[in-house]
């Protein structure tokens with residue numbers, strides 16, 4: 001969670017308690033069990049091991065996305081994909 | 097190839113801000129009457145402290161005690177053996193988070209079990225376990241659940257979802273541990289071992305991610321009952337330094353409080369929906385053994401009785417041993433975790449015990465104190 005890239009919510013399925021989020025161009029399905037009542041399409045959320053944990057302000061999200069863009073620009077496609085998906089793990093190397 | 101976000105992100109951890117904070121801490125520390133020993137509870141913080149050489153930037157009066165670290169390092173061999181044994185059952189698929197791959201039990205690691213033909217799958221998200229269970233209706237899928245308060249609600253959500261979908265072949269081996277109980281144990285056991293007022297845990301830095309879920313409130317008792325301030329901090333070096341400054345200020349101003357440094361996502365209350373889901377499926381265990389520290393009361397969770405039929409520990413009770421396995425005789429992890437010794441004081445540090453062949457828990461995952469000293473040791477010279 002320490003280093004999670006903000007992801008934008010593009011689709012919500014309340015029935016399944018999931019959302020499709022876009023993390024800098026990479027889309028995936030995540031659980032929204034813990035923010036179900038608040039989350040809206042267009043919100044920015046932080047993901048931890050496959051679940052959206054909290055909603056953050058757009059301003060904050062865009063600022064950190066800018067930072068990540070510069071970093072990701074230095075990577076090739078495969079690395080980028082991996083970095084984005086693993087970005088929601090802890091800095092110490094674990095995810096627990 | 098192995099370039100990850102983390103390596104590159106380093107450039108953005110502004111050294112100027114870190115140094116400015118160090119300067120403020122130096123100034124503020126002049127008002128301290130005696131040294132302050134700060135325990136960082138989570139290995140993520142230990143990692144940051146060692147990696148960025150924060151120790152060297154601080155005045156001598158500020159000392160770090162490296163706490164229990166990570167749910168991965170403190171997992172006793174007995175529990176890893178359970179995972180190993182379960183994985184080797186016919187018709188079982190064992191699913192766990194990637195961190196567990198290399199951790200050795202007394203019989204071997206899960207990686208070894210896999211190379212011996214067991215079906216072990218390492219996943220990013222607990223929800224993948226649900227997918228695997230649905231794709232393999234003929235097998236028992238066992239989710240080996242690990243983690244502090246950070247990952248507990250995800251396991252709870254997994255259990256609820258499987259139930260809603262009528263998935264019957266997904267079982268759980270629960271190893272979720274909780275932070276405040278081990279902090280309490282460390283204060284009590286240290287006070288027992290050492291009376292010197294100058295050599296005890298004076299304050300804590302709490303990990304932000306735990307409190308995103310559980311709230312900062314879980315630490316209230318430490319300032320109130322034990323007179324130990326707590327600051328909940330983020331994991332970047334700037335966050336840790338700011339957390340230290342906040343603690344030092346408390347001491348110079350004669351306050352003992354619970355404060356939040358990482359206000360961006362941590363609140364006093366935490367995520368109530370997540371807390372509710374945890375309470376719906378889990379209850380406290382009487383005792384749980386932490387590798388290096390021994391049995392700590394109420395420091396872990398187990399499934400409620402209503403879920404006994406999904407509890408792999410109960411379903412497979414006959415094949416899962418309960419005997420305790422001793423830690424290696426030479427290992428002084430317990431003392432390190434209590435702040436009574438430094439990793440370099442261990443006789444086998446860096447010789448018989450290295451990250452690729454760890455003898456004790458502190459060397460197991462990269463968050464352990466011994467592993468961090470091993471990796472960033474050059475900075476200490």
Ligand code: SF4
Pocket residue numbers: 090091092093094095096138139140141165166167168244303305463
């Ligand atoms: S995985 Fe990282 S954040 Fe989680 S407990 Fe271990 S060190 Fe801390």
Ligand code: SF4
Pocket residue numbers: 424426427428429432439442443444445446449450454455456457458459460466
């Ligand atoms: S170096 Fe190894 S054996 Fe020594 S205390 Fe650390 S983990 Fe234990």
